[in-house]
Amino acid sequence: MSWIRDRLKASSKEASGASRAPKELPSTASQQIALDPSLMKRLRRALLRWHARVQRDVPWRQTRDPYRILVAEYMSQQTQLARVRAYYERFLRRFPDVWTLARASLDQVRKAWEGLGYYARARYLHEAARQIVREHGGRIPDDPARLSALPGCGPYTAAAIASLAFDRPVPVLDGNVRRVICRILALGEDPRRRAIEWELRAFVAALMAMGKNSKGGARAINQALMDLGALICRPRAPHCERCCWRFACRAWQLASPTAFPVKSAAPRRPHYEIAVGVIWRPPPALSSRSRRMQRDFESEVLIAQRREGGLLGGLWEFPGGKREPGESLRRCCAREIEEEVGLRVRVGRKLLTIRHAYSHFRITMHVFECWPLGGSPRALGCQKVRWVRCSHLSRYPFPAANRRIIEALREGDLCAKRR
Numbered sequence: 001m002s003w004i005r006d007r008l009k010a011s012s013k014e015a016s017g018a019s020r021a022p023k024e025l026p027s028t029a030s031q032q033i034a035l036d037p038s039l040m041k042r043l044r045r046a047l048l049r050w051h052a053r054v055q056r057d058v059p060w061r062q063t064r065d066p067y068r069i070l071v072a073e074y075m076s077q078q079t080q081l082a083r084v085r086a087y088y089e090r091f092l093r094r095f096p097d098v099w100t101l102a103r104a105s106l107d108q109v110r111k112a113w114e115g116l117g118y119y120a121r122a123r124y125l126h127e128a129a130r131q132i133v134r135e136h137g138g139r140i141p142d143d144p145a146r147l148s149a150l151p152g153c154g155p156y157t158a159a160a161i162a163s164l165a166f167d168r169p170v171p172v173l174d175g176n177v178r179r180v181i182c183r184i185l186a187l188g189e190d191p192r193r194r195a196i197e198w199e200l201r202a203f204v205a206a207l208m209a210m211g212k213n214s215k216g217g218a219r220a221i222n223q224a225l226m227d228l229g230a231l232i233c234r235p236r237a238p239h240c241e242r243c244c245w246r247f248a249c250r251a252w253q254l255a256s257p258t259a260f261p262v263k264s265a266a267p268r269r270p271h272y273e274i275a276v277g278v279i280w281r282p283p284p285a286l287s288s289r290s291r292r293m294q295r296d297f298e299s300e301v302l303i304a305q306r307r308e309g310g311l312l313g314g315l316w317e318f319p320g321g322k323r324e325p326g327e328s329l330r331r332c333c334a335r336e337i338e339e340e341v342g343l344r345v346r347v348g349r350k351l352l353t354i355r356h357a358y359s360h361f362r363i364t365m366h367v368f369e370c371w372p373l374g375g376s377p378r379a380l381g382c383q384k385v386r387w388v389r390c391s392h393l394s395r396y397p398f399p400a401a402n403r404r405i406i407e408a409l410r411e412g413d414l415c416a417k418r419r
Contacts, residue, residue, distance in 0.1 A: 037208045043248060044210045044221070051224035054231060058079075059088060061223055066140040066165040073160045074125045074152065078118055081230075086118050090383035098138055101129040110314055110397035117400070118359075119312055126150025142166035160222075169218040171204035173197070176229025177222075182261035183233060186250035191261045192290050232258075271362045275333035276320025277370035278405065279345060281387050299390050304341055304382040311358075314383070316317070316396040318367070318405060321381075329366045337370065341377035341385050345370040352408050356401040365401055367408075 028156050055061075058081065060072030075084045094112045095101040101109070106126055113122035128150040132140055133343060140161070141147050147158035162168035171177075178191045181200050189196050204225065204290035208218050232239045240246055251257040281300035291409060303316045330347045337345050348369040355364050377385040387394070393406050 008065045022125050035203065037206075037210070037394050039248060040206045040248070043245060044207050044245075045227065046244040047207070047224045048220060051220070051227060054227070055223075056227050056230060059085070061164070064165060066142075067162065068092060069165040070098075070140055071095075071125065073157045073164075074121050074128075075116065077121055077152075077154075077157065079116065083116065086111070098129050098132050098140065101126065102133040106314065107397065111395070114323070114397045115400060115403070119315055119397075119399075121152060121306070123314060124150075127151040128153060140165070142168060142370040143161050144168065144170055150299050163218045163222050167217045167219045169205070169208045171201045171208075172222040172226070173200055173204070174226055174229075176227075176233070177204065177225045178229075179235065179261055180225055180229045180233045180245075183238075183251035184245055184249045185259050186254060186260060188260075188262055190264050192264075269357070271364070273329070273332075274320060274363050274365040275323055275329045275336065275368065276318045276365060276402075276405075277333050277345060277347065277368050278318055278351060278409065279337065279343065279372060280371045282372060300387045301390060301392070301393075302341065302343075302377055303386055303388055303396065305384040305386075307383045312399050314397075315399050315402075316386075317402045318401060319382070319385075320365075330368065333366075333368050333370065340381035342380050343375055344373045346373055352405070355399050363401070367405055 011173065021398070040112065058071055063069065072088060074085065075088060075091070091112050095104060095109070104126070109126045110119065110122050112372070113119060116122075125230075131150055132138060141150075142162060142165070144155075144158040144162045147153050147161055148155060153161075154266055159170040160172045160174075163170050163172050178200060179201075181187070181203050182191050185199075185203070187196060187199065191200060204221065207221050207225075215323070228243075232243050236258060239286060240252050240257060243252075245247065246252055251260045279302040281302065302319065304319045305316050306312050306314060308314050317338045319337045319339065320333055323332040329350075333347050337343055348371065351367045351369055353364060353366055356362070377387075379385050390406075390409055398406065
């Protein structure tokens with residue numbers, strides 16, 4: 001593609017004097033980017049010089065401990081850095097090394113993960129720790145291929161661990177890095193396409209190859225690119241005037257940096273109505289027992305553990321489910337409880353309504369107070385069922401929306417006395 005070749009060979013003077021009038025966005029279909037070695041060396045020097053002055057204060061970027069980096073990369077999957085910060089150090093205090101994590105129960109790991117979301121990652125991280133201990137003697141592999149064999153460790157996570165912990169020369173393409181490269185080359189196609197993915201990797205690999213005999217290895221390049229995207233080449237309102245790569249940026253020359261990267265329109269997220277029940281356990285006849293014990297019995301509620309493998313697998317919740325077309329919320333609550341835990345219940349007043357968003361859909365959860373009409377709960381549509389005192393609910397890992405139910409119960413004193 002001649003315009004890219006010309007641009008990569010352009011001098012700083014020519015770039016700074018170029019016209020910034022918007023132009024038609026280019027396409028890279030079925031083309032190979034010609035990487036000019038002299039310019040790649042210049043880009044590398046400018047990037048590392050800039051990064052030496054400005055680095056993000058990210059805890060797992062300041063360590064070479066493979067275990068700490070592995071935990072951080074699992075946590076960072078589809079999760080923003082600020083959210084990971086709130087859990088990272090706390091998780092490591094609970095599980096300071098791979099051996100401690102491998103010995104822990106899955107419920108303990110889930111509880112430490114509670115609130116971070118994407119709970120399958122907690123199960124995968126736990127399984128990965130056990131596999132590392134069992135197959136690698138507790139030493140985390142440094143090879144991306146062997147890392148990819150760990151549960152939940154996809155190509156990106158494997159590359160990040162290999163590069164950031166062991167300085168292996170593999171490109172780490174997070175959203176920040178993709179955006180930076182798409183803009184500097186003005187790639188006019190969706191970067192998620194396989195062909196474009198290879199072009200992005202080729203660009204990062206070329207940057208790494210320029211430094212075989214100089215300071216700054218693969219780890220330094222990957223971290224600098226991530227920080228350039230996070231601090232300067234931001235999705236909206238990029239700081240182009242402060243960018244160390246402005247002299248070679250095609251998107252800036254086109255006066256349209258925010259037009260890149262090109263993305264396909266995201267599908268609209270569906271919305272579901274959910275009805276769940278806080279099912280109070282009826283107190284037995286306790287003529288010979290104290291009022292205090294009776295009050296403890298009255299404060300027990302039924303919770304169910306979701307099946308492994310699905311959404312929120314292994315977490316505990318208040319029984320319920322999705323409303324069918326034309327069905328009332330109270331009827332939905334009673335039907336779902338019977339299907340899930342085998343109890344017929346009387347549905348009482350509504351306690352609260354909760355709105356919550358997941359990555360691919362949204363829900364409105366209607367929470368009702370319920371009482372059993374007889375029988376014992378069974379795990380029909382779930383993994384386990386359990387009667388639990390409200391004061392003990394905090395011992396179990398719950399999804400975010402269900403934790404709001406617990407908070408409302410506590411604040412409304414419903415866990416101390418059935419109303």
